[in-house]
Amino acid sequence: MRSSRLIEVEDIETLKLFEDVSEEARKEKLAVPPINKLLYWWTRKPISVARAIILLSTVPAPFRENGEVEKEKLKEMITEIRELIGLNSDVRAYKNDPKIGRFQKLLDFDPSGIFVMDPFAGQGNLMFSALEYGLRASVMDYNPVAYVLMKSILEYPRKYPHLAEDVEKYGKELIERTEKELGRFYKRGGRTALYYIWCWCIKCPYCGQRVPLTNQMWLDKNGKIGYWFRFKNGDFEVEIRQLSDKKGEKHTQKEGNAICEKSFGGCGNTISYEHMTRDIAERRDKELIAVVVRSRKGKAFELPSEEDRKNFEEAAKYLKENWDSFLEEDLIPTEDLKESELFRLTNYGLKKWYEV
Ligand SMILES: [Zn+2]
Structure with missing residues (x-):
């Protein structure tokens, strides 16, 4: 057979x-x-x-x-x-x-x-x-x-x-220790911020407008919620609201260039990659534009408050004060960024991994 x-x-x-x-x-x-x-x-x-x-x-x-x-x-x-x-x-x-x-x-x-x-x-x-x-x-x-x-x-x-139980146990411990050490930087009223959304900002070389850089407007594409900019006296205000599909796809940065977008009240000019990266490298201007908070449905999006900005300052102070001991513990990635790494971030003036 x-x-x-x-x-x-x-x-x-x-x-x-x-x-x-x-x-x-x-x-x-x-x-x-x-x-x-x-x-x-x-x-x-x-x-x-x-x-x-x-x-x-x-x-x-x-x-x-x-x-x-x-x-x-x-x-x-x-x-x-x-x-x-x-x-x-x-x-x-x-x-x-x-x-x-x-x-x-x-x-x-x-x-x-x-x-x-x-x-x-x-x-x-x-x-x-x-x-x-x-x-x-x-x-x-x-x-x-x-x-x-x-x-x-x-x-x-x-x-x-018992690996699963151990992973759960040490995971919980890690979360508890992190909350104890860093939780205060995420408190806003009685609630907790999950994360903060920032934008790099540049100055339009044609009209002087401060332009926050974003490649789309969505915070929650499925829920059709996003942010919207209103340019005012050279600076800008942020709104968080329902957006149409068309508005959600608006942007001030795409395919290498920046745009002083007309829909937000800008002059409509395209700003070159060279100008944009040099501006960021030299001025490092950035703005906190939205805060993601935990809600009953999962996530909610809110405008930043004074408390959020104060938390950021406190966190920056904490980092500065503990910088040397963090370095000693090898917690800070001090390696050089190579030109080819991470979207050529060296063009934006970022030289070390910890700056990312
Ligand atoms: Zn402009």
Whole structure:
């Protein structure tokens, strides 16, 4: 009898199965399986595909002595394989347990006798399924990020059974310590600022207007909320409000140049990249334009208050006072920015990483 596996059988049953697994995999890629929640690895293999490959390349195909396939038997086996992958389930396939007992019955020998190797394993999803089904597996990858990820998926959960609790515990501790040390810089009334939004500002060389630089106006594109500028006596005011799609796409900086935008009351002239970067490098003028705060719905956007500006000044003072001790503890990235790094920020007069 030929010693072939199911994956080698060219038959309408297997082709139909491949098609259904592909469709299931497409849906799985849209959802987020549990082992992928910490990080999105672009080339990860869906669990449904991994299971299908492991099952089909280990279970022997039902060939007769004369090399013909036993049609009825094949149909029966593919039906069982569909069940094992979880294709007939009400929930996404990967959410089902792997049903190891049924796999072993179909295989008819001990799966630990099968040794598989994935030399380009990436995150390790293919071999995750191999291990789930009791095969012996070996993995490798040249990429160090992939290597750490595969260890976190295939090795650490077995080696450190309390890892999840420990990560949660130290995560909480880190948040508590950070809040104790820095929380006061984010307090505004009884509420907490999540983050602050700043703009670089330049002076228009044609009309003298102070122009805040932004490449779009959205704060929340889905909710159609954004900021809007009103140029006034050479300076500007900010409004936070509902914007139309057209207004949301307005900008004062795009594709290298700045614009003294007419919609905000500017002269409409384009300001060159050279002028814009030199202005920022020399004057370092910037403005706090919005504060993102935690709300019942998630996030809300508010105009900066005096308290916010005071908090910023306090934070700057705190940093200055502790600069030397932070340096000593190696908490400040003092490395030089290279010309090619981070959107050529050296053109804006930023020379060190900590200035970013
Ligand atoms: Zn102007």
